[in-house]
Amino acid sequence: MVVRAVLAGLALAVAAQAQVTVAAQTWSTTGGTARGFVAVVDLADPRLRIHVTAPLVPAQSHEAVLETTLSWHTRLGNQLSVNANFFGTFTATTADVIGLSKSNGALVSPVRQFGTAPDPALAIGSNRIATIGNITTAQAAAAQWAVAGVGPSSTDTVPGTLLVTDGVNTGTTARVDPLVRNPRTAVGTNQQGTTLYLVVVDGRQTGWSVGMTLPEVANVLIAMGAWRAVNLDGGGSSSLLWSPPGGTLVQNRPSGGSHRAVANHLGFSVAASSVVTVGSSCGSAGTIGTTGAFTLGSTNFALTLQGAPAGALPFVGLGFPGNESSCGTCTFLNAPSYSFVPQSGGAASWPWLVPTNPAFVGVVLGAQWVLLQAPSAPCAGYAGLVASARLHMTLGT
16 A cells, blocks of 8 residues: 555656656758767756866866766766867866856856857856856856856957847857868757757768758757757767666767877766665654665665564555654654554564656655554654655666
8 A cells, every 4th residue: 555655656747857868869951960969957856966177186287187088977876968168278188178167156167258258158056957058156156056158359259148048049149160061969958947959069070970050959949948048068079878768878979089088078977876764763663774775676675673662553654755753752654555564572574565667766755654552652642653764765777
């Protein structure tokens, strides 16, 4: 009964949240066939983790150590990764990031400005709302994560605008080389700032992909739903890595034959498996615990109870954190239902077959033991009712 109710709740939770989705695409252009990938990222999904290449610690004379997007993707265990800012190299292994870059609130590279406006950039706040525009230093200060394209330059007559501006294709005035067919990496957001759209296009490969002009990339993003978009570093830097849950690594075809080492990256992952004890027991309820792995498809996971008082009747419940009730010194998880599990010598164990659907990865469940006929009763009006501490369990892979 409780399994069916919780699975139904899981289905509802997942239906309200979108996974990171990636699809291979083939486009017919006036210059020939172009191939690449498009991705959609739901920033409102609480399971989502956002990653931008972190600053060097301790700080160095350079801002970045060059690393391929493939290496970074693998090292962080991301689900999706792309290359990000343009960069200038110092040595074969070190570089400075060009324009704004922030990682989890830490500034990696400051806003760059030539002329009257800062470079076009993507900034994401702690509220998970994304903004694309000519991000100022003041706006950058409020961002948790940020990456940037390039604006005007003394060496280029192209203005360096956004790729898409309020739903309008402004690719002809974006940098760099807007009318040349190249490999491309670009990112856009919807008008509400709750969804990201990413496009990575292969190029310079006869028989595979001719690349795209920036107006063509802008059209792809507008068709996906982008209200604003910025062009990121392209050419030989363009890289996309996708690790679908339970699947094998998918990657684009870089123009140089392998992934170029770049200065920074933008990536996304889903929450890793974790089990955290929340609160404390109320009354003589014993200690809640787990055995086995709380990972996708696990068949050895169980909720355990140790130290239950003799004669008490243990019931275990699963629900969702944030949905609790208080009574006296007790906090009870409002589980859809509870399952009775006989104890033996103060111990009880309840095996649970963890879901196999990858869409459930990152969902957080609550668990608690409630005991009847216990010798203590901290909750007035409910004689013999006690409860263990609660667990918050994040499903991982």
